[in-house]
Amino acid sequence: MASGKKSREARRAAASKPPPVQSKGGTRSRQASPKVLGAAAGLVILIVIGVVLGVVLTGNNKSSTPTDVPSVGSIANGLPGSADVAAMFKGIPQKNLVLGSAFAPVTMTEFIDLQCPICQEFETTVMPDIIPKYVRTGKVKVYVRPWAFIGPDSFRGQSAMLAAGLQNKAFNYAQILYDNQGTENTGWLDSNMVVQAAASIPGLKVPQLVTDMKSSTVKNEAKAVAAEASARQVAGTPTIFVGKTGTKGTQVNLQSGGDEQSLVAALDAALG
Numbered sequence: 001m002a003s004g005k006k007s008r009e010a011r012r013a014a015a016s017k018p019p020p021v022q023s024k025g026g027t028r029s030r031q032a033s034p035k036v037l038g039a040a041a042g043l044v045i046l047i048v049i050g051v052v053l054g055v056v057l058t059g060n061n062k063s064s065t066p067t068d069v070p071s072v073g074s075i076a077n078g079l080p081g082s083a084d085v086a087a088m089f090k091g092i093p094q095k096n097l098v099l100g101s102a103f104a105p106v107t108m109t110e111f112i113d114l115q116c117p118i119c120q121e122f123e124t125t126v127m128p129d130i131i132p133k134y135v136r137t138g139k140v141k142v143y144v145r146p147w148a149f150i151g152p153d154s155f156r157g158q159s160a161m162l163a164a165g166l167q168n169k170a171f172n173y174a175q176i177l178y179d180n181q182g183t184e185n186t187g188w189l190d191s192n193m194v195v196q197a198a199a200s201i202p203g204l205k206v207p208q209l210v211t212d213m214k215s216s217t218v219k220n221e222a223k224a225v226a227a228e229a230s231a232r233q234v235a236g237t238p239t240i241f242v243g244k245t246g247t248k249g250t251q252v253n254l255q256s257g258g259d260e261q262s263l264v265a266a267l268d269a270a271l272g
Helices: 008-016 039-056 082-089 117-125 127-135 152-165 170-179 191-198 206-212 216-231 260-271
Strands: 106-112 140-146 239-244
Touching: 082 127, 082 170, 106 117, 106 260, 117 127, 117 170, 127 140, 127 260, 140 152, 140 170, 140 216, 152 170, 152 191, 152 206, 152 216, 170 191, 191 206, 239 260
Parallel strands: 106 140
Antiparallel strands: 106 239
16 A cells, blocks of 8 residues: 655645545545434434444455454554654553543544545644643543544444554554555555554554454444434534533534644633
């Protein structure tokens, strides 16, 4: 797979002139617009997800699981950017799908798709500023909801991230994939990539992640994410909600994947 980590400077340059919020592979919007998601659409999504999960998570796909799976991940043989990712999250509490202090007064909930290019822009240009300023300081905790709706790679990435969450490494896993993201719906996020990303995270038990991807725990969590996305009328990714901890929060109207200003304003207002 031809993919690699972009420099921080390159990301900033790209973010300064944000592209139209649309998919690389078509004209579908990746920027959420809750008004377009009705109850019928939500039902369709749940049905489609149930069918695809039955294929992807049971291993009935063209990508076979590699046999040379390392027992534990490490930076030494990691994908590009693995050292930066380890430093980014080092010392910050992670518990399943939550990043940050359990006592943080504000919660940011994010719906993402691991092969969404607008999510990639958001996670690699905005979050590297948000995490040290708001999360590491204990002001905000991030609750991630990996949602799969673009294609098969999305479901495979979702199950892998949920499995990484069982080892409290979900955020590391997502960031590694965003730093090495390929073009959506090209098969880039195959079983080999799943293992390579896992092997890039220090301390992560790679064979356990591969096993957990097919577990009932991961399948049930994927269904829960789909149900929550429908209930919140999430129509695309990234979709961000910010509010006092214990509330559902209010959706942030992001203008692009690099719209840090709108997110900061919402966080500051919630911290009030």
